[in-house]
Amino acid sequence: MKNLLVLSCLVPVLVLAACQDKKQRRVVLYYSADVQVADPILDEFEKQTGIRVDRVCDSEAAKTVGLFNRLLAEKAKPACDVFWSNEVVYMIQLQRQGLLAPLESPVVANWPEQFRGPEGQWHGFALRQRVIAWSTDRVPDDHAPRSLEDLLAVVDGRHPYRLVMANPQFGTTGGDVASWFAHYGDERTRAILAQLAVRARLVDGNSKAVLEVALNRADIGLTDSDDVFEAREKGWRIGMAPLDQNGRGAMTFPNTVALIRGGPNTEEARLLAEFLLQHAEKRLAESEARNQPIHTIMPDAWHASYGLGKPLDVPYETIVDNLDKARAEAKAVFGR
Numbered sequence: 001m002k003n004l005l006v007l008s009c010l011v012p013v014l015v016l017a018a019c020q021d022k023k024q025r026r027v028v029l030y031y032s033a034d035v036q037v038a039d040p041i042l043d044e045f046e047k048q049t050g051i052r053v054d055r056v057c058d059s060e061a062a063k064t065v066g067l068f069n070r071l072l073a074e075k076a077k078p079a080c081d082v083f084w085s086n087e088v089v090y091m092i093q094l095q096r097q098g099l100l101a102p103l104e105s106p107v108v109a110n111w112p113e114q115f116r117g118p119e120g121q122w123h124g125f126a127l128r129q130r131v132i133a134w135s136t137d138r139v140p141d142d143h144a145p146r147s148l149e150d151l152l153a154v155v156d157g158r159h160p161y162r163l164v165m166a167n168p169q170f171g172t173t174g175g176d177v178a179s180w181f182a183h184y185g186d187e188r189t190r191a192i193l194a195q196l197a198v199r200a201r202l203v204d205g206n207s208k209a210v211l212e213v214a215l216n217r218a219d220i221g222l223t224d225s226d227d228v229f230e231a232r233e234k235g236w237r238i239g240m241a242p243l244d245q246n247g248r249g250a251m252t253f254p255n256t257v258a259l260i261r262g263g264p265n266t267e268e269a270r271l272l273a274e275f276l277l278q279h280a281e282k283r284l285a286e287s288e289a290r291n292q293p294i295h296t297i298m299p300d301a302w303h304a305s306y307g308l309g310k311p312l313d314v315p316y317e318t319i320v321d322n323l324d325k326a327r328a329e330a331k332a333v334f335g336r
Contacts, residue, residue, distance in 0.1 A: 030083045032085050035057055049275075064087055065090070068090040071094060078099075080260045082273055087256070089316070089323060099260060100121035101260065102119050102121055103273055107274045111123055115294055123273075123277055124255065125256075125277060126291035127292040127294065128225045129242055129251070129311070132240070133220070135220075136237045136238065141239070145241070148243055161220050162220070164212045164213065165200050169327055172251075174327055177330055179322070181329075183312070196333075197334055206224045229290040233288045245312060251312045251314075285297070292306065
């Protein structure tokens with residue numbers, strides 16, 4: 001699903017602009033949310049406002065990284081108005097580079113502090129969590145690891161299971177490894193990486209990790225909760241538990257939305273950001289991804305079926321502080 005390329009994502013912004021009615025209001029959105037979920041939301045915004053959304057996305061394995069680098073390259077003359085990321089780590093890096101503008105709106109007046117930038121430069125919503133996924137056909141329930149510590153026991157050889165994970169140089173896996181440095185410290189995390197490197201095989205993206213388990217090319221994978229929920233919708237027999245860090249919780253990532261400083265369509269950008277923050281969370285909760293809302297908008301039955309585990313109590317800013325070290329150490333251990 002995530003590996004399918006959608007043509008609309010690949011059309012350059014300038015071509016889109018040249019083809020549209022010059023009098024039509026427009027806004028340029030870069031996004032790394034899944035297109036099959038995001039596009040209906042954006043279509044509804046266009047219908048309600050008459051504002052055209054020129055959309056730019058990327059492929060799954062490195063999509064947030066690719067858009068991040070594109071935004072950095074365009075810093076002197078931004079082409080983008082709004083960035084909708086499916087995670088928070090790269091958004092904070094853009095904040096630190098001065099690329100984001102505060103959103104001043106009553107919509108975010110009471111936004112939870114842990115899900116907003118220090119000056120309102122970004123706002124988070126619709127959570128997914130780092131999880132352990134396993135084949136329920138090949139891994140008995142009493143063998144299934146329920147924490148990072150359990151997983152390391154499997155890696156140490158107690159059970160001969162094949163392990164797969166996405167490359168830590170990209171996406172939420174890199175942020176998760178950074179959280180290990182923040183939580184366990186440098187020495188312990190280096191030992192964890194060394195243990196994983198003995199057994200784990202790296203793949204391009206979290207959805208690929210789940211697919212490898214489903215296709216019997218791996219027994220256990222590290223991935224995100226949305227990938228497992230989507231796999232179950234396909235009928236794949238996949239178990240799941242939070243990638244808990246010694247009882248302190250599992251790394252949890254919000255979607256994030258931000259205005260790009262100096263973007264060409266300021267008023268339209270504000271309207272789109274407000275719309276996403278008001279409407280996207282419920283759509284994401286109802287989608288196959290089952291992102292958990294930060295607001296009370298879903299019934300108790302939904303939470304009973306799709307609620308996530310305890311979130312790791314480490315600030316996102318601290319995760320970002322450890323990201324470069326996490327990537328470097330992971331590359332040294334895994335060789336890529």
